[in-house]
Amino acid sequence: MAGAASLGRFAVLAALVLVCYAIAAAVLGARVRRAELVASAVRALRGSAALLAAAALVLLVALATRDYTFQYVAAHVDDAQPLVYDLTAFWGGMEGSLLLWALVLAGYTLAAVRAVGRAQPELLPGVIVVLAAVAAFFLLMLTAVASPFATVPFAPLDGRGMNPLLLNPWMAIHPPTLYLGYVGLTVPFAIVIAALAAGPSAADGGVLLARRWMMWAWYCLSMGLWFGAKWSYVVLGWGGYWAWDPVENAALMPWLIATAFIHSVMIQERREMLTRWNVMLVILAFALSIFGTFLTRSGVLSSVHSFTQSPLGTLFLIFLGCAVVAACAIAAWRWEALRSRYELDAALSRESAFVLNNVLFLAIAFAVFLGTVFPVLSDVLTGRRVNVGPPFFDHVVPPIAVGLLVLMGVGPLLAWRRASAASLRRNFLAPGAAGTAVGAVLLAAGMRAPGPILVFALAGFVAGTIVLEFARGVQARQAMRGEPAPVALVALVARNRRRYGGYIVHFGMLLLLCGITGSSVFATQRVVTLAPGEAAAAGPYRVRYEGLEQTTAAGALTIGARLRVFDGAREAATLVAARNLYLNGRDATSSVALRSTPRDDLYITLVGWTPESGSGDAGGARVTLRLLVNPLVMWMWAGGLVLSVGAIVAMLPEARPRTVPVPAPAPALGAAAAPLAGEQAGQ
């Protein structure tokens, strides 16, 4: 319906006008110190958010009703597509995904304006300007370059539908979660830039205020990456979950920088150090989020995830350049004011571990960046496009990741300022023994690959440090309050959510790393051709092919191989590995036959089939199967869940500290010092 499309176009255009007005009103309000102008700017942002919600509703209705007069609907929906995927087509194409981006940013903007207005009102005009400027860019794209509301005079009878690979529940939630992370990085960026603009005294508080927003963005990026890995594993049929694809890398890079920031900001809180470093990390994380959007939309690098080539890429690059130059200029302007008040006291201290941790995160991010853009760089410099591919990443990233694993165990046990030999002995004895025991058990069990032994032993060491941390905290509470251990454990976590939530996240990362190591190093695969009744071995499994079956549904013909799986002598599962052939000419897809256990995954794909000569019976066809045994993959998915729980614990607002441990205040301090007197807080 052309009227609805007009309404959508108008809503986006009006939203653009409002965010531009918000920029002008906020700048003017800050300059002439007129609060009503800033209040008007806030209202303009609310109006813009409402208009974008209306635009999104128009598109959703068009998708749900399969209104093929919308070019976007015709390109991403067809009559055979289930309704739920008609709706997820909202972010299945470039134009819709840009609208989603703008909508998410509008939601974040309202939340950020509310939070900043309460916590640090002097930053409000700056935050409005930055967020509205970013929104203006996206709305300009939606208005002038990639409108989801473009229409055709004559609607086609049917649409083209989405790529069948996207018709999956994991893909329904992966993009919006990732967008929540990507777009979420705009808020800490806006807060930090606003703090730098507001003055030297605001910068420190601004960085600390940005921490919570960064944590949320990091969480969403983590979950988005996890969902994407799961989709890749169960849908694409290649047996892996991470391919070092440019668009995957584009999401990993800001995640790495955000992780570095979450660690280094702790030093700023504790020791009033690294403010400059943290400012640059926030800017870098935002820049990489825009860079990722550029990669996805420019077509400059080939990727299974990217949209088609479009002029948007150049515009994104210009926007990215402007944003980085402006942010760096304002940081340079305040550089002296950001100087740390203190310096590292000793090389062996918690602070040093955090600094090293940051260096390693940045080293991985740089390696990933270099490997990702290398084809473009080589093209520009030599005229030949050279793809470094997964081998480059597989050689460079794991050693640095092992360094991070070491620090994950060492860091929490080191003392702030300086670690003494006695405290090192006391703190590392038990975890070190745990790590050594794991290594010894693996050697005794016959494992000889040094890399995995090192990783699993280190994982044992880190797990030991985490258990030790919890145990000591519980013991301290029990000693102070005589609580039973379960009560003490719950109270300990509840009173120190950031710290113990962080340890839970570390434990989740351990599971992830063990899963990645096991499935990367010990995976086995073979390709076999079987006639009905024949069987083939794969690792500890025996797979017997029973026959071929054929079904049709929703515009697709599905050819499936019925398989019986035996684990030793025991029948473990009956599976079907299938290929889906689409009547509309789309590329065929695989339906994976998957059996997951904590020990390993049996992952089977149907490569092809050959009818028995002289037989018209499809059930008697020979099939070619790819049999993979991927050890420990389930640990990786479990690690993602544990990480999610830890992140939620760490993000929950902490109770205001009621009391803190200090000696009786000096009489001269009077009432002001009273809150500092009391029992051991957190104990």
Next chain:
Amino acid sequence: MIAAITVGLAAAAAWYVLAPLWRAAPDEPHHESVERARLVRERETALRVLRDLALDHTTGKMSDADYEALRARQEAAAIEALRRLDAVDAASGAGAAAASPPAVREP
């Protein structure tokens, strides 16, 4: 119909956005309230860091000397924030309830 909705939406948006400009000016974030928010934040941060330090010390990760030095610094920051909060509240004569320090439990 769509044109009428469009015009109506535009008018409503303009009215909503511009209304603050011809109403009585809302309270600007005065210097006192900005300063107060900053001090509250500093106080909260200092108290949380003190609590973390106490936990580190109790669990044996920090020597007595380092604990004393770091604690003294954070205490000084917290006390300074509280002292200035008192001064801001005394000057403004308002917000005493919101400004109230964390409740104290006697040891």
